[in-house]
Amino acid sequence: MSLPAEFGLIARHFAPLAGEGALGLGDDAALLDPPPGRTLVLAADAMVAGVHFLPDDPPDSIARKLLRVNLSDLAAMGAVPLAYLVTTAFPRGVAQDWVACFAAGLAADQAEFGVALLGGDTVATDGPASFSLTILGHVAPGTALRRVGARVGDDAWVSGSIGDGALGLLALTGRLPADAELADRYRLPRPRLGLGQALVGLARAAMDVSDGLVQDFGHLARAAGCGVEIRAEDVPLSAPAGAALAADPALRSRILTGGDDYELAFAADPADADRIRAAGLAAGVQVTRIGRFVAGEGVRVLDAAGESVQLSGSGWSHF
Incomplete structure (x- = not known):
C-alpha cells in the first residue's frame, strides 16, 4: 500500500x-x-x-x-x-x-x-x-541570560555588525545596488551561540537584535526601568554597510532600526570590559561597546557632538 x-x-x-x-x-x-x-x-x-x-x-x-x-x-x-x-x-x-x-x-x-x-x-x-x-x-539551572538585569551605569554592547540584513533586503529588492555580502547577511543570519554561552556570568542582560538595534535596546532599558544612550558613530558597520552609508547618510535610520541583524545586544558592568572583549575573541566574534544605560527612560541616539540623532522610526513591528 x-x-x-x-x-x-x-x-x-x-x-x-x-x-x-x-x-x-x-x-x-x-x-x-x-x-x-x-x-x-x-x-x-x-x-x-x-x-x-x-x-x-x-x-x-x-x-x-x-x-x-x-x-x-x-x-x-x-x-x-x-x-x-x-x-x-x-x-x-x-x-x-x-x-x-x-x-x-x-x-x-x-x-x-x-x-x-x-x-x-x-x-x-x-x-x-x-x-x-x-x-x-x-x-545550567539559574544561568540563562535574560532581558531583565541591566543597571544604570552599565555599558551597552553589541556583537558583529549592524544594518547588513536591512541593507541586504534593499539590495535584493533593487533599492540599493546589488551586493552579495549584504544579501547573504539578510538570507543567512549568524546566530552568536558561542558568544552567548561565553557571556553567561558576564552579561547582566541580553537579547538578540531582530527588530532593530534601537528598538531592541529599548526592550532591555524598559525591562531595567532605565534609559540607554547609543553613540551612532560607535555602532559597528561592515565594509559594504559603511560604504552605503557614506554614499547616502539617510541610510543611518535604516541601519539602526531596520532589523534582521540577529546580533546580540547586552549590558555589562564597565569593570568587565576586558573580560567581555576576551569572550568575544574566544568566540571569534567582534564585540563593540556602543553606549551606556542611564537614568530615565527610552533610547537616545547621539552623534559625535553628543546631540540627539533624529530617526525616521524605532524598529520593526508586525502590527
Missing part, C-alpha cells in the same frame, strides 16, 4: 533529518530526555513569504534562515542547542524539488549547529508559504 501524499513527503524529505527521540517521525509526538542537571530553553519563530523572506529566495536559504533565527534566540540566553520541531505550510502543488532543497538546507545547518529534527507538521496552503520552528536548548 502506498503512503498518502503528505506522509510520503515526510518520509522522503524529513525522516532523514530525524534525531534520537523523534521515533522516525512515525508517532504523534517525540520523546526527549534533557541532559542531566540542565534546564530546557524553548523558543519559537514563524516566517511567512513576503514578510520574513522573499518569495523567490532559494528554498535552502529559507530553511536555514528559519532555523538560524531560532538559534539566535538560544544564543541570547546563553543556551546550547539540542533539537527542534518544524511546521511547514507549503503552497498547494509545490514542486518536490523545492521541498527537497528546503530539507537540504535544514540538513546543512543541522550538521553545522549540532541539532536534529524531533517532529512537527506539514500542510498545504492556498496562501503564501509559511513556516514555524520551535527550538530546544539547555543551560
Whole structure:
C-alpha cells in the first residue's frame, strides 16, 4: 500500500533529518530526555513569504534562515542547542524539488549547529508559504541570560555588525545596488551561540537584535526601568554597510532600526570590559561597546557632538 501524499513527503524529505527521540517521525509526538542537571530553553519563530523572506529566495536559504533565527534566540540566553520541531505550510502543488532543497538546507545547518529534527507538521496552503520552528536548548539551572538585569551605569554592547540584513533586503529588492555580502547577511543570519554561552556570568542582560538595534535596546532599558544612550558613530558597520552609508547618510535610520541583524545586544558592568572583549575573541566574534544605560527612560541616539540623532522610526513591528 502506498503512503498518502503528505506522509510520503515526510518520509522522503524529513525522516532523514530525524534525531534520537523523534521515533522516525512515525508517532504523534517525540520523546526527549534533557541532559542531566540542565534546564530546557524553548523558543519559537514563524516566517511567512513576503514578510520574513522573499518569495523567490532559494528554498535552502529559507530553511536555514528559519532555523538560524531560532538559534539566535538560544544564543541570547546563553543556551546550547539540542533539537527542534518544524511546521511547514507549503503552497498547494509545490514542486518536490523545492521541498527537497528546503530539507537540504535544514540538513546543512543541522550538521553545522549540532541539532536534529524531533517532529512537527506539514500542510498545504492556498496562501503564501509559511513556516514555524520551535527550538530546544539547555543551560545550567539559574544561568540563562535574560532581558531583565541591566543597571544604570552599565555599558551597552553589541556583537558583529549592524544594518547588513536591512541593507541586504534593499539590495535584493533593487533599492540599493546589488551586493552579495549584504544579501547573504539578510538570507543567512549568524546566530552568536558561542558568544552567548561565553557571556553567561558576564552579561547582566541580553537579547538578540531582530527588530532593530534601537528598538531592541529599548526592550532591555524598559525591562531595567532605565534609559540607554547609543553613540551612532560607535555602532559597528561592515565594509559594504559603511560604504552605503557614506554614499547616502539617510541610510543611518535604516541601519539602526531596520532589523534582521540577529546580533546580540547586552549590558555589562564597565569593570568587565576586558573580560567581555576576551569572550568575544574566544568566540571569534567582534564585540563593540556602543553606549551606556542611564537614568530615565527610552533610547537616545547621539552623534559625535553628543546631540540627539533624529530617526525616521524605532524598529520593526508586525502590527
